[in-house]
Amino acid sequence: MPRGVINYGHGPKNDGTYDPGAVGPDGYQEAAETCIIGTKIAQKLQNNGWDILAIQDGDLKDITDQANSFKPDAFLSIHANSAAPEAHGIETYALAPGGVGEKIAREIQKELxxxxxxxxxxxxxxxxxxxxxxxxxxxxxxxxxxxxNPVEEALMHKDSWNETVAEAICKGFSRALGVAYGETKKDGVGKVLDVAVLLYTKEDYWSGADVAVKNGDCAIFIRPDDHSVPKEAMSAQKLIVVGGPTTGHPNEILLSGKTKYDTAQAVGKYLG
Ligand SMILES: [Zn+2]
Incomplete structure (x- = not known):
């Protein structure tokens, strides 16, 4: 499984302060934008089989320490530029010419x-x-x-634009590293589910079935005896967990309590 580090530029610092990065004329903070784009990229790459470490940290040394111990195949840092109001456009950096770093930078730049x-x-x-x-x-x-730049700052407020940017970066990043991206097989195997329900045990089935019906009769998974999370459930865009602990899925709805009665209550509340 390919491994990547996605760094959302700027963010919380060890001294308790927050580094917002650059701030646009409309007051939009770079750290907020890098988080939105970075989260989308992390999710998309995970859906395509990547093992991703996402880092948002205002201390540069913490970023590279974490990245170095993760030992990824590649590292990507997301930032928004800042200069005079008329400056505009996209640029991508690598450390030095030649090698895979430049190749990744060129593919991302081209796609963006x-x-x-x-x-x-x-x-x-x-x-x-x-x-x-x-x-x-x-x-x-x-x-x-x-x-x-006021025009480009306004673009960053649009979810559709952020989606386009994240998709383009994923394409370029994957292609440069020789990893397939966005391909689904004809028979539906390997297709990413929009939403799935994950049960802790078979006993959660009846409450889980109602949750699935509420979500367009989506797929239901049951954790195996070792309570691990099935890969297909983990790769769904949204995962609704009925019973048991959090899965760490980036877009999880956790309906779970200390006892099965608490869980049933959480489900009841969700169903409304
Ligand atoms: Zn920055």
Whole structure:
């Protein structure tokens, strides 16, 4: 399984303060935008079989320490650019020319420009902390657009634009690393479910069945005896967990209590 680190630029710091990154003319914070884009990327790549470590941290050393111990196949940092209000467009950085880092940067840059139609400022090279201190694997940093530009800041408020950006980055990132992206097999095997229900035991079936009906009769999974989470359930876009502990699924609804009566109550409340 390919492994990737997705770093959402800026965020909470060890000293208790918060690094918002650049702030747009309308007050939009870079850290909020990188979180939205990064979360989408992490989810999409996970749905395509990636093992992803997502990091949002205001301390650069913490980012590279975590990334280095995860030992990914590649590292991607998401940022929004900032300069004079008229500056605009997309640029992607690698540490140095040649090698896989540049290849990833070029593929991401190409896909982003194609998908958004924004100005191509090209692939650039810089010894940024997250590019220079990520050791043993390629690393890139994408400046998706200028948050300091009122037009581009307005784009960042649109979910459809964020979706387009995340999709383009995933395509370029995957292609550069030779990993298939967005392919579903004809027979439906490997197709990503929109929503699934996960039961802790068979005893949760009746409450779980009602939850599935409420969600368009979606698929129901039951945890095996070792209580592990079936892969297909984990790759669903949304996972509704009935009974048992959280799965760590990024888009999880947890309907669970200490006893099966508490769980039934949580389900009842959800069903309304
Ligand atoms: Zn930044």
């Amino acid at each position: 420009v194609l998908a958004t139609g924004l100005t191509d400022r090209g692939v650039k090279f810089a010894n940024y902390w997250v590019l220079g201190k990520t050791i043993g694997y390629p690393a890139v940093l994408t400046e998706i657009a200028f948050i300091s």
